[in-house]
Amino acid sequence: MSSDYNEIPIPTIKRLPSYLRLLKGYRDEGMEMVSATLLADELGLKPIQVRKDISCTGIEGKPKVGFSVIGLIDAIVETLGWNNATDAILVGVGHLGTALARYEGFGNYGLKIVAAFDSDERKWGTAVGNVPIYNPDEMGSYIQENHVNIAVIAVPADHAQAVADRVVGYGVRAIWNFAPKDLKLPEDVVVQRTDLATSFAVLSAQVKLRLEQKKHRSGSTTW
Amino acid sequence: MSSDYNEIPIPTIKRLPSYLRLLKGYRDEGMEMVSATLLADELGLKPIQVRKDISCTGIEGKPKVGFSVIGLIDAIVETLGWNNATDAILVGVGHLGTALARYEGFGNYGLKIVAAFDSDERKWGTAVGNVPIYNPDEMGSYIQENHVNIAVIAVPADHAQAVADRVVGYGVRAIWNFAPKDLKLPEDVVVQRTDLATSFAVLSAQVKLRLEQKKHRSGSTTW
DNA sequence: TAGATTGTTAATCGATTAACAATC
DNA sequence: TAGATTGTTAATCGATTAACAATC
Known part of the structure; x- marks a missing residue:
């Protein structure tokens, strides 16, 4: 109640541009409907997460069919406030x-x-x-x-x-x-x-972690 | 146990470079010890969070005194894998x-x-x-x-x-x-x-949210 | 109809925050 | 000593994931 206006989780907001990019591609290919499953697949996410994210934009889909590509594009653009330059x-x-x-x-x-x-x-x-x-x-x-x-x-x-x-x-x-x-x-x-x-910190730390795990694994290969 | 090697939370990793920047500044000013409280203050974070983050680097501080600036710098650089180019x-x-x-x-x-x-x-x-x-x-x-x-x-x-x-x-x-x-x-x-x-999506969505809240608030000023 | 997909409600997971004893 | 700060353990919060009924 207390001014919980558009409180969309930041992780969701960060994923919206990726959906938008894909959707614009689909639109240009003439696709009319898209399922959360497909989007998830394409981005390496789980379908449930995509559905949750989409629900934040306020748009509704049709069971078995999916979501309107154009409708979703508009909804995301609107949600991000990208509609008026x-x-x-x-x-x-x-x-x-x-x-x-x-x-x-x-x-x-x-x-x-x-x-x-x-x-x-x-x-x-x-x-x-x-x-x-x-x-x-x-x-x-x-x-x-x-x-x-x-x-x-x-x-x-x-x-x-x-x-x-x-x-x-x-x-x-x-x-x-x-x-x-x-x-x-x-x-x-x-x-x-x-x-x-x-940005590089995340990359770097993950690379380091992989190297350590590798070293550790090859070390413990001895048993 | 199962390979939980260096599993530092990604949010923590993302904050480490900010600490590092501050610390390098302190080092150049000749500071030797620094408290989590100070770092938190400077970055608008909570002291507990900074302490938790620091603990991920494995370094230990001294109650009442804080952490060694140089020690912390080294620990963060090491944690991020930024030590060997x-x-x-x-x-x-x-x-x-x-x-x-x-x-x-x-x-x-x-x-x-x-x-x-x-x-x-x-x-x-x-x-x-x-x-x-x-x-x-x-x-x-x-x-x-x-x-x-x-x-x-x-x-x-x-x-x-x-x-x-x-x-x-x-x-x-x-x-x-x-x-x-x-x-x-x-x-x-x-x-x-x-x-x-x-990156811009987050900025944009927040700007939009502020505008809506403002509009809403000024609208309900009527009562 | 059967199968796929949506949307909702509940469970899980992980990060943040709080509380507090230990310590210099 | 008193006060500030650390480090740990527990509580809270929020996002992700699971389960499942509704539906085209």
């Missing part, structure tokens, strides 16, 4: 920032990078892809005039906090942080960190 | 691949990109940063001769599966996949996906 600014146009600015897939996520800011004055007035690069001094007025809610931060770690504080001060409500730094921000600001270290 | 190859030298090849932080993670491969023949013989770019035809011999265990995949989504199958065939045991595609691979191959869509 959101303008975002990019701060930091280094190697990573450049890759982000040039990335064409964001359209699928309802994200549109409309402007970039970089402290290197040689970049001012130029553009990466279709994204113009401005002087950071103009950040405040840009954010306020264009009612920008989201900032993508791709500056060096030691500038990330200062940049975040600034954009939040100008009215930004959500930050996608690519800098290897844990930001301290007011509770009502949404922060998502996309961190190479974290 | 691992050679990796990069497949796909587009915008993202370039950013990855040029990224200097990988040294901290024990990852070293030693070679890159791209299907664009104009790139063969050139380099990004210090990383030479080769013809993909040479991938097999390179992997085998250099005993490469890890491949970083940054090719377009529709080539990712084929590339993954190939490198696994050549002996790669772990894949860090940046392509927006869920790979199907043998169980004994470790795969970690770093996916902009997934």
Whole structure:
């Protein structure tokens, strides 16, 4: 009751984009219905989990038939809030920032990078892809005039906090942080960190575990 | 008993790099001991959680004093398997691949990109940063001769599966996949996906939730 | 109809959190 | 000593999984 509005579990949210990708493929192939079983199979998940996830989007399926491909696509897009494109600014146009600015897939996520800011004055007035690069001094007025809610931060770690504080001060409500730094921000600001270290940590720890198990196993082969 | 070797919870593994970053900062400032309370404070976590996480690294602290900064750093690096640098190859030298090849932080993670491969023949013989770019035809011999265990995949989504199958065939045991595609691979191959869509999904869904709550709240202000 | 699939309710599993004794 | 912090054991919480009735 108490404001349990759309409380979709984060693990579920993380799986939704994978479903969406598959579904778009199916749609393009002309498929009309899809079963949770098929999706699960394709992604190496259990059918029950897929059904539970799908139920979070509010869509209903038909026993024996499955779910409407188009219906599911719409429901997921809606659930993720990817239906109405959101303008975002990019701060930091280094190697990573450049890759982000040039990335064409964001359209699928309802994200549109409309402007970039970089402290290197040689970049001012130029553009990466279709994204113009401005002087950071103009950040405040840009954010306020264009009612920008989201900032993508791709500056060096030691500038990330200062940049975040600034954009939040100008009215930004959500930050996608690519800098290897844990930001301290007011509770009502949404922060998502996309961190190479974290991602690689999981890979690395699993590789290490496999190696140890292997060693151990080949060691105990002796008995 | 049954091979519960190093079974560290994945959520814990994901937090370790954050601790590590802080600790390295403390070390550079000359701090010798650190408490779980301080780390927790700094990262917005609960002290108990930090203690639990730390206990997974096997290191012990001193009541009232805390943990040795250097000891903790070593323990985390060891736990993640970041102590002995691992050679990796990069497949796909587009915008993202370039950013990855040029990224200097990988040294901290024990990852070293030693070679890159791209299907664009104009790139063969050139380099990004210090990383030479080769013809993909040479991938097999390179992997085998250099005993490469890890491949970083940054090719377009529709080539990712084929590339993954190939490198696994050549002996790669772990894949860090940046392509927006869920790979199907043998169980004994470790795969970690770093996916902009997934990451943004969480941000996006939270933003949407906030907006709805706000709307709802301001709506019910009427009573 | 028989078989496959959905959706719901309950059981299980694992991570987080709480409580508290041990200790410097 | 008193207070802060660790480490352990138990309780809670939430996600995954299982079981099964409903249904096309």
